[in-house]
Amino acid sequence: MREGALIGPIIVAIGLVVAGIAVAVVGAVLQTADASSELRIERAEAEMARLRGEIDRLSAGLRDAEAELRQLAEEVALGVAAAPKADAAAAITQPAPDLEEDEAFGGTEVMTEVMKLAKARFNKGITQPGNRIMLEILGQPRDTKTVDCSGVTQPHLKSLLDTRQIGPIRVTMLRPALDSLERIVTRLKQTEPEIHDALGTAGALCVRLIRGSATQWSNHSWGTAIDLKLQGRLDGFADGGTQFGLLLLAELFNEEGWYWGAAYSREDSMHFEVGVETLLKWQSEGKL
Secondary structure (H helix, E strand, C coil): CCCCHHHHHHHHHHHHHHHHHHHHHHHHHHHHHCCCCHHHHHHHHHHHHHHHHHHHHHHHHHHHHHHHHHHHHHHHHHHHCCCCCCHHHHHHHHCCCCCCCCCCCCCCCCCCCCCEEHHHCCCCCCCCCCHHHHHHHCCCCCCCCCCEEEECCCHHHHHEEEEEEEEEEEEEEEEHHHHHHHHHHHHHHHCCCHHHHHEEEEEECECCECCCCCCCECHHHHEEEEEEECCCCCCCCCCCCEEHHHHHHHHHHCCEEEEEHHHHCCCCCCCCEEEEHHHHHHHCCCCC
């Protein structure tokens, strides 16, 4: 930034302070009427007129400085736009960690490499299930609230749960959720066998409150959510990035009507949960 962009506002501020002092002087003169009051008033008015002219001059200088600053910004932007793009082969051998996933899909084969997430691509037509809808459909998961993973005590919900080996992972969830997860993992094995073989879980059924809440249940409490990891590595929580392999998994989960936690205000890319529309469908089919 050039000096003119900073000096202008400073000079204007000084001029305004001086003008304020001049007004105060005039006020004092008016309060002390004597034989020379009229003369002092005329001199003060002349000084104020001079100060106003100086302020107008400084304001014009400030406008010029702002125009110059805008021109510099445009020149910088044009310089960036004209910069040569990186060689495509270099992008493959040295992929940038902050690529949008649209660019990254063709430039990496490392499933745990972290990419910047474009959230708008995912969860289209799928509604995140809040506690209200979960309680309406499945009721309270247990009699007492807890912040630690605990078991289900509600008899009906308990009767809907099952434990199953699905591909490389073993999980306990609602039976229709297990059926859906099985379809996802089967498709993953067909389309991305390496990711399938590297798949692991950080937990599914876990009856507890959401971290930091005294009233809201985690969706893991009903057996409708699962956390996944790749090659034994968890995706970083709320860091704005997502493992490349989870981007591919998210497409399969979305096709089955699961909501992806990467779209949370605090990104949670390893988390997948059954969406509202899917839950209501299962309910209408008598599966819940």
